[in-house]
Amino acid sequence: MPQPQLPEPAHAQVDSMLSRKFGKEIANYFSGSPLNRVSFLRTDHAFLSAALRHPSTSFLLFNSLSPLARDPTKLEYASFKDVQPLVGDDPYSKNEEQMVSEYNSSVTVPQLLFLGLDEREKSGFEWTIYHGSPYFALDVTPKGTICSTAEKLIESMKSRGLQFVEGRMHMSLPAEQAAIYAQARALLDWNARNPFCAQCGQPTLSINAGTKRTCPPKDLASLINTTSIGSTTATTPTADRPDCATRKGISNLCFPRTDPTVIMAVVSADSERILLGRQKRWPKYWYSTLAGFVEPAESVEEAVRREVWEESGVTLGRVVIHSTQPWPYPANLMIGAIGQCTPGGEEILLKHDPELEDAKWVTLAEVKEALHVGTSGLGEEAGEGYKEGGLRLPPRTAIANQLLSAVTGGFLEGGNGGSKM
CATH class of the missing domain: 3.90.79.10 (Nucleoside Triphosphate Pyrophosphohydrolase)
Structure with missing residues (x-):
């Protein structure tokens, strides 16, 4: 299989003291993403809602970390209409404070990531001074309460002649696609590996568009379990969870690992x-x-x-x-x-x-x-x-x-x- 080209070095044509002394920057495969991550907008749910549903938005789907592709040399993307049955009409309709207060670990929420904006594409999507086509990644692995819906989405993609390309590594993609894939895969894998709090062992919640996880102080699932099982004591059912050190001070989040x-x-x-x-x-x-x-x-x-x-x-x-x-x-x-x-x-x-x-x-x-x-x-x-x-x-x-x-x-x-x- 022909080897793909490597990404172009950043500002390779710009003359500077550093480039004259050390040569142009070396760009390696999996780097060189065309997306502006605009990471400071990941907490802006109004922005995320607008980006999610824009006609130009692309969704890169993963099934057990295998990406959706035409073949090993070309990724394929889904639209919001494709993924809507799985993610709902607007998964960002509630702010993070509401999401944390209404957390229910018995409900499976598909992992959705905001990757960034491709500013080269004049798609019509604008948010204040930022513009470009939005890109998201979505884990469609069938599991929990979304199993049936995820399976239908997977079959829908396969009916179009697409596939979820399996393999230990994917190194035959064009350089720009490889960089987008790398960002999405690393974050999906990190979320999947950290479903529980490292301090107290309780289930965690994905926030900040998939780039942080938090340990909520309440879990509505405990109320459901208490009701279904019954109680032989006088204890009042509560959604409150035990104290956790991650909720104290400023270190109340789990960040992606590199x-x-x-x-x-x-x-x-x-x-x-x-x-x-x-x-x-x-x-x-x-x-x-x-x-x-x-x-x-x-x-x-x-x-x-x-x-x-x-x-x-x-x-x-x-x-x-x-x-x-x-x-x-x-x-x-x-x-x-x-x-x-x-x-x-x-x-x-x-x-x-x-x-x-x-x-x-x-x-x-x-x-x-x-x-x-x-x-x-x-x-x-x-x-x-x-x-x-x-x-x-x-x-x-x-x-x-x-x-x-x-x-x-x-x-x-x-x-x-x-x-x-």
Whole structure:
């Protein structure tokens, strides 16, 4: 399958002191969204109601985190008319204070996200000084009290020749669609993983157009349960829930989680070789750069040095940050770096952390050749011209590819490096 183009760097044509010194900004796959998130409007229910029902509004549907698409290379969107039976006439008719006071955990509310406005589209939607086509994402996974309605919506989409594209990763979408998909998937996954309060264990409520969750002080479901089960005591039924620390002070919300992760191209002390590693589950001859999570109270540079030493035994000196990549599986921010070995620190020892099956030093020429003919996703065939036994590397939609392209493309000599191939 042809690899999609990468997003264009922001303001690539603007000359500035920074661009002259460091080169143009590197944009990685899953970044470069065309949407203005206007995050400050997520609490404005009048705005959300108007955006939701505008004729130009697009809804990206997900079923068990699988997006609605024509095929793996093109997302498809639904209209408000399509989703109205599931979300109702106006899910934003009540403000957040009313939603919290009337919370009922026994009623399944489909997860709806406001993603932003595409200001390039002259759709006629305007709100004060803001304009553009609104975009939402909606989880249509059949569950709870919405099971039947969700199933009908799914069948309606399939009857149009559309599908919910399954797969561990979706990296064949056009760059702009990939960025919209990444935002939606990460937020839907976070909401699904946090149905209960981390402090008191009670069900939580999604607010702020899907970007925060709160622990309401009342739950009308408790009244329903008490009535249906009956009571043998003199206790008066109440919707009040036990005290929770998240309702005190200003920290009364649960925010989406983003996990910082370092990923690094490691260069030998003489700048002639690159360190690559492989995990046991990967295809034969398939290698990549090393990576790992940033730990609390650790700088990015320290995390790079620690992860490289733990996984390979190699010792790094100078570390520089190259670029970053959102990674919605489930919610990582990949911080791409390039590090150089200290003299005498290049010996590979895999005895510390058993994560890697193998690690080896590869010449820049070998890496450059593999970038030309040997890149692919984990489940895909290598590129045209690849010969069995040659080095295989991640596709250009992965930041690992960008880091390797930078090293072999002149980054170490002061150039910007990288390639869109």
